[in-house]
Amino acid sequence: MMNLSLSNTRLSFPSPGRMMRCLRCPVAYHTGDSCVAAGSMVLTHHIMICSSHGIAKRNGLLSSPVNVNWCFLCARGEKLLCCVLCPASFHPECLEMAMPEGAWSCRECRSGRKPHYKQIVWVKLGNYRWWPAEICNPRLVPPNIQTLRHDIGAFPVFFFGSHDYYWINQGRVFPYVENDKTPVTGQININKTFKKALEEAARRFQELKAQRESREALEQERNSRKPPPYKFIKSNKPVGKVQVHIADLSEIPRCNCKPTDEHPCSLDSQCLNRMLQYECHPQVCLTGDSCENQCFSKRLYSETEVIKTEGCGWGLKTNQALRKGDFVTEYVGEVIDSEECQQRIKRAHENRVTDFYMLTLTKDRVIDAGPKGNSSRFINHSCSPNCETQKWTVNGDVRIGLFTLCDIEAGTELTFNYNLDLVGNRRSSCHCGAENCSGFLGVRPTKEEKARNAKLKPKKRKLRPEGKRTHEYFCFCCGEGGELVICDKKDCLKAYHLLCLNLTKPPYGRWECPWHDCSVCGVPASTLCDFCPRSFCRQHEGGALTPSTLEGRPCCSNHNPLIRPNTPTTLITPDMIHRSLSGSPFTTRRK
Structure with missing residues (x-):
């Protein structure tokens, strides 16, 4: 069962242009069948009376809604909460709410969503079953259908299968979704006319969907020719x-x-x-x-x-x-x-x-x-x-x-x-x-x-004052450049990616990198690996580091002694980060 509250009425609106405004309320629509709500009375090119001002009939045929006897969310029956403006019904528990007192309207009606022309809907007329139909623009229906008596808010529909027309209102229609057969579920006696109606509705739905996608693609292509608005x-x-x-x-x-x-x-x-x-x-x-x-x-x-x-x-x-x-x-x-x-x-x-x-x-x-x-x-x-x-x-x-x-x-x-x-x-x-x-x-x-750039375009070399050192431009974990967080410890030049530190936000306050704390117990380290952030205190330094064949630099067991410098292969573990970052404020500086 599909969630019928997310229906095919959600059309893409055209770009800002001429508007048609209601004479009795602040409602306004773009001109055209894709925006103006079905049932609105068009007076001029810019003035109308929207479908919300319909007059109720005494027999209730066109005004009071006919609610479905199943939940729009779970498709089961029993005790339902019914909308007073459209056929929608729900279990209160499916909406995660208590049964309200008095009249209640669904989210779609509260948001002002209305049926549109060229929309496939299910229609309830008299004692007939829910039947698939298409909402038609009154200007495009036969003259004898146009002259039928109807109120503001009513609109003509074309029934599939029988090919009949009739005037109906929002209280007796709900949207048809792709391959929808919900009102038919469990029914045995389906005649040829109704079966034909289901086939025609499915075919027409695909035609309208293709037309809508074509218009959207054309609009998108047209918008791509000009800059975004400002x-x-x-x-x-x-x-x-x-x-x-x-x-x-x-x-x-x-x-x-x-x-x-x-x-x-x-x-x-x-x-x-x-x-x-x-x-x-x-x-x-x-x-x-x-x-x-x-x-x-x-x-x-x-x-x-x-x-x-x-x-x-x-x-x-x-x-x-x-x-x-x-x-x-x-x-x-x-x-x-x-x-x-x-x-x-x-x-x-x-x-x-x-x-x-x-x-x-x-x-x-x-x-x-x-x-x-x-x-x-x-x-x-x-x-x-x-x-x-x-x-x-x-x-x-x-x-x-x-x-x-x-x-x-x-x-x-x-x-x-x-x-x-x-x-x-x-x-x-x-x-x-x-x-x-x-x-x-x-x-x-x-x-x-x-x-690499210096080889292409030589520049004069600037002298750097003695004793002034800058931080490294590559991550000490992965060896790559980019946006880095640098260590605030004196004389430490190491920098790291936030992702390599398993962090989503830059640290605040003064921050020292994990290289200065023991990777085993978290206390201040005394021996450091020259190829990755692993380090060890005096208690755990025994046998942890071995001299590398490359200039005898200290190297932990996770590295090949022949590895060249500044190409670490071991990433920092979450435990190492937690021990290093806990208990102190952080700061970040970007390189």
């Missing part, structure tokens, strides 16, 4: 308690450019404000309207176009050639605080939304270009980008702009490295195709990837 805005919009800072003119710094300069405050000038990423103010800068450091305020954006990319969804390309350091566009959206940001991320994860458009603006403010923004929201990530984000101070407030990192030809797609500045994304695969691709969005390349 509200275009020209400037950042604060949300809630977020404040936009406006500086006094006396607080805005003045640059050293002169009005006699050929290109004052330009990219090639020695403008002090530009060097400090401050935008000049027209009332403060001595060059006035000739100042070329007012790109944010004047919205001097480059000519760009939203395009469909292969494998990376929608992107943004430039329609003009750009020089290194040119201003492309401002990243615009809603400015929200940290609390609102976390709530939006939580709702997105609950709804399985994977696309995020959040950029960190300041310590406690985030720009979310998801619901509102400009074309900058379509710029894709790349591990080898041609643009970068820069935070500029404009009229006392911080704003984010995108600037080119190199000369870019017209028609080139614009990219920037999210580099963990993009908030909300979990560990997502990167498809940028760059030579130094880390494999994941916002994750720095591993040592091997950096070395």
Whole structure:
């Protein structure tokens, strides 16, 4: 027995368009048979009287519902709870509720779900058995059927098998589901007409299903030709308690450019404000309207176009050639605080939304270009980008702009490295195709990837101060790179994947990795394996480690002494993690 509350009435709605509104209540539908409830009285192209305003007849033929004598969930009879608006019946225990007092309506009726035209239903007419039929649009039935007397809320149905028409209402129909023979179960005397009706209903149901799937595929293909909808805005919009800072003119710094300069405050000038990423103010800068450091305020954006990319969804390309350091566009959206940001991320994860458009603006403010923004929201990530984000101070407030990192030809797609500045994304695969691709969005390349990229494009080597050490770029458990949690113990350079630690969330507070605790008893370790996180205290170190043939480095029994370094084969066990993490707060830092 199928759950009839999940019926074939759940159709996909078309995209927003012309609406038809009820004259007597706030109900509105998209124009077209797939949305307007059957039984509604259409007055004009935009006005109707919905089916909820039907007039009851004295004989009750078209108003009072005829409920089925079995439960819609378990298909058994006995004591049932009946809906007062449709034929649905349930056992209270199947709904996990007590028998209510007074009138009760089912969940489908409470949600306002109504029958639709071109829907296959089971119909109860007089003393006849439940019969399969199709709901018809009154405009498409024969003229003699149209002239039959009927009330608002009634609609014509076409009976399969007998090919008759009759006017009926919601109280005497319930949806037909695929291969449904529920009202026939247990019946012996099935005549040829009724058998023919069952065959025609099943065939017509498949035809309507194929038409609906074809429309949905066409709608999906049509939607794939244009970007997902969002509200275009020209400037950042604060949300809630977020404040936009406006500086006094006396607080805005003045640059050293002169009005006699050929290109004052330009990219090639020695403008002090530009060097400090401050935008000049027209009332403060001595060059006035000739100042070329007012790109944010004047919205001097480059000519760009939203395009469909292969494998990376929608992107943004430039329609003009750009020089290194040119201003492309401002990243615009809603400015929200940290609390609102976390709530939006939580709702997105609950709804399985994977696309995020959040950029960190300041310590406690985030720009979310998801619901509102400009074309900058379509710029894709790349591990080898041609643009970068820069935070500029404009009229006392911080704003984010995108600037080119190199000369870019017209028609080139614009990219920037999210580099963990993009908030909300979990560990997502990167498809940028760059030579130094880390494999994941916002994750720095591993040592091997950096070395491979260095061979392709040599760079000047920067001297590192003595004594300053950085953490490793690969997991000490699996030896692979990615988003890592690093140890906070002094002089420990080890890093781990959350999955390798069997953790679902990053630890909070100060955290020391399992390498520093005995793998047997959990007390501080005195001897450590150089090839995996296994370690031992003085009580258990006897015979636990043996010198490796590779430079005599200590190696536990789980490893071949000939194994090369930094390629561990043993993962941390849950017991090791529990002993290491219990009893202390955690912290996490991302590499």
